[in-house]
Amino acid sequence: DFNYALENDIKPAFGRSDESLNKFLDGELLIYGSEVQKILEYGDLLVTQAKNPQSRTGLVRAVLAGAPQSGVSRLAAEIARRSDFPFVRVVSNGDMVGFSETAKCAALRKAFDDAKRSKMSVLLIDDVEQLVDYTPVGPRFSNLVLKALVVLLKEPVPKDHRLLILATSSDRAFLREFGLLNAFGHLIDVPQLTKWEHVMNVVTEADTFSREEIQKLRYQLEQLFDKNLHFGIGIKRLLDLIDLSRQCDEGYRGTELFERLEMLALSL
Amino acid sequence: DFNYALENDIKPAFGRSDESLNKFLDGELLIYGSEVQKILEYGDLLVTQAKNPQSRTGLVRAVLAGAPQSGVSRLAAEIARRSDFPFVRVVSNGDMVGFSETAKCAALRKAFDDAKRSKMSVLLIDDVEQLVDYTPVGPRFSNLVLKALVVLLKEPVPKDHRLLILATSSDRAFLREFGLLNAFGHLIDVPQLTKWEHVMNVVTEADTFSREEIQKLRYQLEQLFDKNLHFGIGIKRLLDLIDLSRQCDEGYRGTELFERLEMLALSL
Amino acid sequence: DFNYALENDIKPAFGRSDESLNKFLDGELLIYGSEVQKILEYGDLLVTQAKNPQSRTGLVRAVLAGAPQSGVSRLAAEIARRSDFPFVRVVSNGDMVGFSETAKCAALRKAFDDAKRSKMSVLLIDDVEQLVDYTPVGPRFSNLVLKALVVLLKEPVPKDHRLLILATSSDRAFLREFGLLNAFGHLIDVPQLTKWEHVMNVVTEADTFSREEIQKLRYQLEQLFDKNLHFGIGIKRLLDLIDLSRQCDEGYRGTELFERLEMLALSL
Amino acid sequence: DFNYALENDIKPAFGRSDESLNKFLDGELLIYGSEVQKILEYGDLLVTQAKNPQSRTGLVRAVLAGAPQSGVSRLAAEIARRSDFPFVRVVSNGDMVGFSETAKCAALRKAFDDAKRSKMSVLLIDDVEQLVDYTPVGPRFSNLVLKALVVLLKEPVPKDHRLLILATSSDRAFLREFGLLNAFGHLIDVPQLTKWEHVMNVVTEADTFSREEIQKLRYQLEQLFDKNLHFGIGIKRLLDLIDLSRQCDEGYRGTELFERLEMLALSL
Amino acid sequence: DFNYALENDIKPAFGRSDESLNKFLDGELLIYGSEVQKILEYGDLLVTQAKNPQSRTGLVRAVLAGAPQSGVSRLAAEIARRSDFPFVRVVSNGDMVGFSETAKCAALRKAFDDAKRSKMSVLLIDDVEQLVDYTPVGPRFSNLVLKALVVLLKEPVPKDHRLLILATSSDRAFLREFGLLNAFGHLIDVPQLTKWEHVMNVVTEADTFSREEIQKLRYQLEQLFDKNLHFGIGIKRLLDLIDLSRQCDEGYRGTELFERLEMLALSL
Amino acid sequence: DFNYALENDIKPAFGRSDESLNKFLDGELLIYGSEVQKILEYGDLLVTQAKNPQSRTGLVRAVLAGAPQSGVSRLAAEIARRSDFPFVRVVSNGDMVGFSETAKCAALRKAFDDAKRSKMSVLLIDDVEQLVDYTPVGPRFSNLVLKALVVLLKEPVPKDHRLLILATSSDRAFLREFGLLNAFGHLIDVPQLTKWEHVMNVVTEADTFSREEIQKLRYQLEQLFDKNLHFGIGIKRLLDLIDLSRQCDEGYRGTELFERLEMLALSL
Numbered sequence A, B, C, D, E, F: 001d002f003n004y005a006l007e008n009d010i011k012p013a014f015g016r017s018d019e020s021l022n023k024f025l026d027g028e029l030l031i032y033g034s035e036v037q038k039i040l041e042y043g044d045l046l047v048t049q050a051k052n053p054q055s056r057t058g059l060v061r062a063v064l065a066g067a068p069q070s071g072v073s074r075l076a077a078e079i080a081r082r083s084d085f086p087f088v089r090v091v092s093n094g095d096m097v098g099f100s101e102t103a104k105c106a107a108l109r110k111a112f113d114d115a116k117r118s119k120m121s122v123l124l125i126d127d128v129e130q131l132v133d134y135t136p137v138g139p140r141f142s143n144l145v146l147k148a149l150v151v152l153l154k155e156p157v158p159k160d161h162r163l164l165i166l167a168t169s170s171d172r173a174f175l176r177e178f179g180l181l182n183a184f185g186h187l188i189d190v191p192q193l194t195k196w197e198h199v200m201n202v203v204t205e206a207d208t209f210s211r212e213e214i215q216k217l218r219y220q221l222e223q224l225f226d227k228n229l230h231f232g233i234g235i236k237r238l239l240d241l242i243d244l245s246r247q248c249d250e251g252y253r254g255t256e257l258f259e260r261l262e263m264l265a266l267s268l
């Protein structure tokens, strides 16, 4: 039952999430465009509100949503890191593989309870769709976990305590249809890289390509984005492709990268 | 089983709801328009009927329904507070996170039993959709809890006992389709703020904006509501936005608030 | 399991239903029109058949169906009361909140067994839809309980025993689609009040309005029913509205009642 | 589990079915038309085949299907009675109220095993739809029980043993869609009474009406069936209506019966 | 759990299937047309491949599919019998009535394990639809058992062991939609008797009809098949009808048979 | 529960998969066309990335997808073999027949944990559709296992550890709809043999046909592929057909093979 689940299934698994944000914060953050800057500023405003003792409420909530692989989790973690709140708690489905619905609800409740016990805390809920076991085919999802989440998001914090809840999602339609937009209040859009300048900003930082290759890539990408107006690529996938092309011999890397980007653009 | 659930899962959790209404009653009630006044009067009439020993029945039921964030729970709590009934019991999904359906039914039955044991009581059922774990996708809901609710709403109170049941809902269609309109009898509509005068009434009370800002906001809002005839905003969201704009430096707050309201109006 | 459920879940709860019919029989029965009279006569004929030792079978079944709040349960209880059968058993969902499907089946079987053990009995099954946990959305229902009911309705009574089964329902379509019309055999229609004369018969009995108010109501209602040809109101709701208007000061009650009736008619 | 279910749930309940056919055989069989005669002859042919030691197989199967209340069970029981087989076993849902699917399968298997152990037996399976908990809404049914039935119907009998399986059903479409027509092989149609001569044959036997009433009924019924070409009534319902009209005073019974038949015909 | 199920539910039931093929092999095989001959030859080729130590794989799989009652099981058993493999194992739903899905999977795995342990074996899986509890309404089926079957069909046999898997099915669409055509590889079509010559071949062998009757039947059947171009009858049903007509007195049997065949043809 | 499942259900079964790749590597690999060569090169590039200590991440993932029987598993195993990683772990549904969903999740987690514990490992997940019990009818699948897989694919490896995950699938649409394309990142297409040259490459290697037969087959296949532009055959099925034709006497084998290929082409 519930309490049993709380004791046995959860503690060991959740121990891991106490190491907190580090798994999302590998490498330096690339601010490849003004959109990234604006997201960080929105985050800072929410942090200010959460911290301010004169705020109407000690509970501030927001969800960051973007396409898969667009760096959503990284940005949420960045906002949490910058907040300098003493207690940061990460809830992620990776710590709950194979949990029963009841055990998941218990884990969720525990995470919220822990966060509220501390005077100032951030709760980062990574990938809400995965948390509620959402699959668009059917659709299938755990209604029990979804409802637990909605209810816990609404419960007030103790007097004088402050809680900032940040969640990530890769499906805006899901948030709307399942009533989570209302439950979170603030929605922060995380875009893909949709301009060649963005991509070049990342390419230049990559320490992988020779000057000539960069030159050529700039020209090629300008053409590519001109021809494919709706083309966009997530930061995570772009970094992966750069990494893959680094496996090629020097001199061939720029071509390798461009060919894979072109293939992506065509397959849209 | 049932009795076990009653003993173990419920008592501790439900202990909290005995602190009763306070979690809904933070800050002063703003009567931003005549609609709010009328709702309170309807509430008072029902309270009179519930109290009157000459009434046909000792059981009076009503449900308040409005869009999310429109202050529904606050108003239901206000009516309960004004009733001056000695016993007030709140049933809310927040106390039942992760409960099994059976445990929820047991908790419901206990709440009704407690309320009927007392000579005069108010039972406030917050967010009936959440109580029955309703999700419009599917749709999913707990039929067992729904049926328990419908049946408990119909059961008569003991002779000479008086019970006023107040519920809140954020989905009128749900109430109709699931047979709850008939089960409650009285439906009280809670509107959003749909006139600039309403919004200004709240803005003026907020102790946040300078006189000039208020002047300017009045003008801007008149325009905004004129252009967007169907625009409305819940009182809760409005208060949140005012609170967020208060984080800005003085002088910039009016602009911040208006920009966010404008964005909302456009996204409709 | 089954026997365990029989012992533990059921007895205490079902004890209550032995106080039998009284919960349905509060106040005097109003025969507000000839339709009510005819229903009672139909009931009497079935009682005669059930009693007559020369009948082909000792088992007579009927279901009363009408819109919600139209006094269906009251009329079924009235027929049962008039039968003067020594044993009357009420089966109602209110005694089974949160029961498992198996426990419900066991409770049903026990009710039928008890009724058949006695030489002459009436079994009143209130609100069959609720008994089988029917919700039109989905639709959802307990197939196990439904099938138990259908089967139990068909099982013959012991030789020389007499059993009259009376059920109530608020959804004729439900009865047809789920094969209950055939299972019950007799269907007794309970109408709403659809003529101003009916309403006036109730109003006059109510001891609430002054003579002038009654005069005026008669005129207003005639107009109302003339304009809204399909308007009808259940007796239960009408009595509730009269009761609510009684909370107003004398002289204002007639207006209060009429306004609420008018609102109902318009919302159709 | 399975064996446990076999021991505990089933034996007592199934004890009753050993009293066998009597519950279906109350009163004399009325052969109200040639259709009834032909059904009995078809039954006799199957009995001959089942008995004949030169038959290819010792297993003969048939299902009788007709509208509800058309005397299907009575006719199946009649064929079983006439067969003079020493062992007759009745399987009916009435003995399994609230059984789990597994317990039902165990009960079915036990019934078939018992029947096969005896050298010559008849197995009467009453109301196959109910046996598999079929409800057309959904549709819902117990797939486990259905599959158990299909498989058991196919299993050969021991050498030199003879088994006649007779089933009843009130829904031919169900039999076809669920593959039971093939599983049974023989389908015997049981019609309603669709001619006034049929009805008169029953009325004359009823010992209820005076000669003048019979005269008048004959004339009225001829008209009724002439006008309502598709009107038909099950023998069970007809006998019930005659029984109900017998509760009236002599002289009024014919009118009572005709009025109820007329109402039925109109409601089609 | 799994192992428990393996020990307790399965062993006794599966003991029966070790008597192997005999239940399918009653009476002599009738080769009523060249189609039957070709099926047997296809079977022999597969047997040769399975036996040949130079084959690429020791695992050969095929499914025989035909309309219900067309002798599918008989033919699969015949191929198995002719193979002269020392170990023959039959898996059929009749041995698993009321098994849980897990117990069925365990039984399946055991059957495959047994068959693979022996150096040369045939595994006959009768009626795959029934094995996976398939009902087209819904459709319903046991996904767990289906997946177990698909996976087990793919698992290689131990080195130098030989396994021939023969299955039967009465629904080709089922095989295709559920991915079983690919899992089996070889599909062998079993037709109905669709020519009067086929039927006459069976009739002549039947030792039931006089020469004149055979003469007349030949003429009548020629007409019947000419008029009903799509008429076909399964061998099993044909043998049953011949058997039924044998119950009539000599001289009437030919007419009886023809009338029943004619009725079948018309009901198509 | 979970840990129990981990201990009892899984260990013995999973022992088998430690013999690792051998069950997929029978016989020499046929590189029947340049497509096969390119797949191996893509695999090698991924292996290089996975091995390179300078890669951004120690986790590389790819899925090979092709029609059933097209040699997908063989190619994935080949890439794994060539990688020369010290630890290779195979996850395949064949080791989990009849497992509960929870046990499957536990087995999956264990496989990932084992692979991550080792410094350099390959994890081969054969047949992802089968792993999640996917059946297109319904569709049915184990959402719990699917979500466990998605989550485990995303979890980072320990610092300095290297993990290459290779999966196979026979349904590209499945991968897209269930979000697995994003979860794997790299998709490697495995084609069927769609040119007569491909087929001839295999036929020539087969050591089965005489020179004349090969000559004739070349001519016939050219015609066949010319006429049936969309015809393609999986390598596995082709090898099976060659093997079957080898059962015929020499001289007849070419004809046998061609006839079966022709039948396949026509049935498209």
Ligand SMILES: Nc1ncnc2c1ncn2[C@@H]1O[C@H](COP(=O)(O)OP(=O)(O)OP(=O)(O)O)[C@@H](O)[C@H]1O
Pocket: A024, A025, A026, A027, A028, A029, A030, A031, A032, A067, A068, A069, A070, A071, A072, A073, A074, A075, A127, A170, A235, A236, A239, F154
């Ligand atoms: N702006 C950035 N600058 C540098 N690295 C980034 C940035 N955004 C993401 N990354 C890197 O990309 C990787 C994945 O990012 P992240 O987990 O945030 O993506 P995601 O959108 O959450 O992906 P998913 O859809 O898989 O959840 C991480 O290694 C992270 O360091």
Ligand SMILES: Nc1ncnc2c1ncn2[C@@H]1O[C@H](COP(=O)(O)OP(=O)(O)OP(=O)(O)O)[C@@H](O)[C@H]1O
Pocket: A154, B024, B025, B026, B027, B028, B029, B030, B031, B032, B067, B068, B069, B070, B071, B072, B073, B074, B075, B127, B170, B235, B236, B239
């Ligand atoms: N009329 C009001 N005057 C002042 N404050 C109000 C008023 N209505 C609501 N609030 C404040 O707004 C907040 C939320 O209100 P409430 O919980 O009633 O909203 P709700 O409509 O129930 O929202 P939800 O849809 O989330 O349930 C509370 O802090 C409450 O104090």
Ligand SMILES: Nc1ncnc2c1ncn2[C@@H]1O[C@H](COP(=O)(O)OP(=O)(O)OP(=O)(O)O)[C@@H](O)[C@H]1O
Pocket: B154, C024, C025, C026, C027, C028, C029, C030, C031, C032, C067, C068, C069, C070, C071, C072, C073, C074, C075, C127, C170, C235, C236, C239
């Ligand atoms: N004919 C009547 N005369 C007087 N009072 C009546 C009459 N019918 C119903 N009532 C009163 O109305 C109330 C509710 O009636 P009842 O329970 O029969 O309604 P119902 O149609 O069963 O309602 P529901 O749809 O809620 O089950 C009872 O208090 C009963 O006394």
Ligand SMILES: Nc1ncnc2c1ncn2[C@@H]1O[C@H](COP(=O)(O)OP(=O)(O)OP(=O)(O)O)[C@@H](O)[C@H]1O
Pocket: C154, D024, D025, D026, D027, D028, D029, D030, D031, D032, D067, D068, D069, D070, D071, D072, D073, D074, D075, D127, D170, D235, D236, D239
């Ligand atoms: N041909 C008949 N002659 C006399 N009585 C009959 C005849 N057929 C049915 N009855 C009587 O009608 C009653 C019900 O018949 P039976 O149970 O066979 O009907 P049924 O069609 O099985 O009904 P159901 O649809 O409820 O199962 C029994 O009392 C039986 O005696």
Ligand SMILES: Nc1ncnc2c1ncn2[C@@H]1O[C@H](COP(=O)(O)OP(=O)(O)OP(=O)(O)O)[C@@H](O)[C@H]1O
Pocket: D154, E024, E025, E026, E027, E028, E029, E030, E031, E032, E036, E067, E068, E069, E070, E071, E072, E073, E074, E075, E127, E170, E235, E236, E239
């Ligand atoms: N070719 C045949 N020659 C002689 N008898 C046959 C032949 N085919 C089938 N039979 C007989 O018909 C009966 C049933 O055959 P079988 O079980 O193979 O049919 P089936 O197609 O599997 O039927 P089902 O659809 O019920 O599974 C058996 O008694 C068998 O002996």
Ligand SMILES: Nc1ncnc2c1ncn2[C@@H]1O[C@H](COP(=O)(O)OP(=O)(O)OP(=O)(O)O)[C@@H](O)[C@H]1O
Pocket: E154, F024, F025, F026, F027, F028, F029, F030, F031, F032, F036, F067, F068, F069, F070, F071, F072, F073, F074, F075, F127, F170, F235, F236, F239
């Ligand atoms: N390129 C190849 N060269 C030689 N043999 C091959 C080749 N590809 C596959 N095979 C052989 O075909 C057989 C099956 O191949 P494999 O299991 O890879 O097919 P698959 O596409 O995974 O099939 P399935 O759809 O059943 O999973 C194996 O015996 C394998 O040795």
Ligand SMILES: [Mg+2]
Pocket: A072, A073, A074, A126, A127, A168
């Ligand atoms: Mg993420």
Ligand SMILES: [Mg+2]
Pocket: B072, B073, B074, B126, B127, B168
């Ligand atoms: Mg609320």
Ligand SMILES: [Mg+2]
Pocket: C072, C073, C074, C126, C127, C168
């Ligand atoms: Mg009622």
Ligand SMILES: [Mg+2]
Pocket: D072, D073, D074, D126, D127, D168
């Ligand atoms: Mg019957």
Ligand SMILES: [Mg+2]
Pocket: E072, E073, E074, E126, E127, E168
């Ligand atoms: Mg068969």
Ligand SMILES: [Mg+2]
Pocket: F072, F073, F074, F126, F127, F168
């Ligand atoms: Mg494979």
